[in-house]
Amino acid sequence: MASELVNLEKGFSADELRMELNGILTHAFQEIIGQGYGYMDGDPWDMTEMCTWLINRFGSSQKGGIEKKINSQISNQDVFRIMDQGCGYGNSLRNLSERLARENPEKKFEGYGLSSNIDEIFLGRHVWKSRMATLEELNLIKKGFYPMGESDYSNLKFFGVLQDVHQAMKDFPHPLDLVFSDHAYFHFMAPWLALKRTADKLSVGGVALIRTLLDGGNGLVMDTNFKRIEPIDLIKSLREKNPNYNLLISDKRIDYRLVLGIIKKEDTPFKSNMYLLDKGHRKPTLGSFNIVYSDYFQPDLLSIDSL
Numbered sequence: 001m002a003s004e005l006v007n008l009e010k011g012f013s014a015d016e017l018r019m020e021l022n023g024i025l026t027h028a029f030q031e032i033i034g035q036g037y038g039y040m041d042g043d044p045w046d047m048t049e050m051c052t053w054l055i056n057r058f059g060s061s062q063k064g065g066i067e068k069k070i071n072s073q074i075s076n077q078d079v080f081r082i083m084d085q086g087c088g089y090g091n092s093l094r095n096l097s098e099r100l101a102r103e104n105p106e107k108k109f110e111g112y113g114l115s116s117n118i119d120e121i122f123l124g125r126h127v128w129k130s131r132m133a134t135l136e137e138l139n140l141i142k143k144g145f146y147p148m149g150e151s152d153y154s155n156l157k158f159f160g161v162l163q164d165v166h167q168a169m170k171d172f173p174h175p176l177d178l179v180f181s182d183h184a185y186f187h188f189m190a191p192w193l194a195l196k197r198t199a200d201k202l203s204v205g206g207v208a209l210i211r212t213l214l215d216g217g218n219g220l221v222m223d224t225n226f227k228r229i230e231p232i233d234l235i236k237s238l239r240e241k242n243p244n245y246n247l248l249i250s251d252k253r254i255d256y257r258l259v260l261g262i263i264k265k266e267d268t269p270f271k272s273n274m275y276l277l278d279k280g281h282r283k284p285t286l287g288s289f290n291i292v293y294s295d296y297f298q299p300d301l302l303s304i305d306s307l
């Protein structure tokens with residue numbers, strides 16, 4: 001199934017390819033629903049907080065800029081929305097959101113934990129389990145949003161999101177003010193597609209901090225000669241193409257695994273200039289796609305920016 005993707009020589013139309021890609025991604029997600037992963041963000045009572053840890057991977061001036069942006073975005077928004085993409089237990093999301101809700105009692109916060117395993121998310125209370133869900137809650141659950149109930153803070157709500165990241169970031173109904181992710185992008189089948197859609201979903205002034213994308217694995221990007229593009233060169237090209245986004249890269253001396261930081265300055269679509277190629281004959285569940293970057297439009301490849 002996956003092996004046919006983006007083989008335009010076989011005469012598929014772009015719409016057919018898009019549908020096929022959606023089919024592959026949906027199928028792959030169905031296969032991992034409920035699957036266990038190794039989580040790094042501690043047990044439920046641990047005060048681990050991945051987002052701050054990610055910010056601390058940046059050099060001091062970039063770090064200060066990111067913190068300032070997050071704080072000014074909190075003051076600008078009526079509801080500040082945070083998402084942990086691939087949240088595991090959700091402890092980082094819980095600890096961060098509770099701290100922000102405590103420090104800003106006059107503001108409202110919503111925390112969204114995206115995962116393929118809803119039962120393992122430890123956020124608020126699983127209200128739909130502990131009592132009969134209301135009609136409103138059932139309607140949300142039908143769409144993949146699991147209300148986790150009130151936290152200890154009346155200005156904070158948690159939701160578990162059981163959706164494939166690629167689709168979730170296309171369909172998510174609100175702009176997001178802060179997105180973070182660790183140990184998840186290297187599992188995604190088309191991580192740059194997820195990243196492009198994440199950048200598009202940011203609010204103006206919103207921040208995304210993504211680890212395990214730039215260091216190879218599924219996130220490895222090649223040029224049209226199939227030569228690997230180094231992260232630093234890739235970010236340089238993406239900066240040129242995206243003047244309305246600040247693209248930051250963490251300090252390699254602090255952590256060899258890089259964090260990509262994105263701050264959205266204007267409401268324009270993110271340009272990845274990337275294209276998907278299939279990786280041959282892998283099963284969809286194990287597979288991913290080769291990714292090609294090109295400054296010039298490639299009519300024979302499936303453009304991430306057009307999906």
Ligand SMILES: C[S@@+](CC[C@H](N)C(=O)[O-])C[C@H]1O[C@@H](n2cnc3c(N)ncnc32)[C@H](O)[C@@H]1O
Nearest residue numbers: 037039040041086087088115116164165183184
């Ligand atoms: C290795 S765990 C990382 C958990 C946590 N961020 C940490 O560092 O401990 C990977 C997470 O990504 C989620 N995940 C993997 N593929 C996904 C997909 N296609 N869509 C949504 N979530 C996905 C898994 O359910 C899991 O929550």
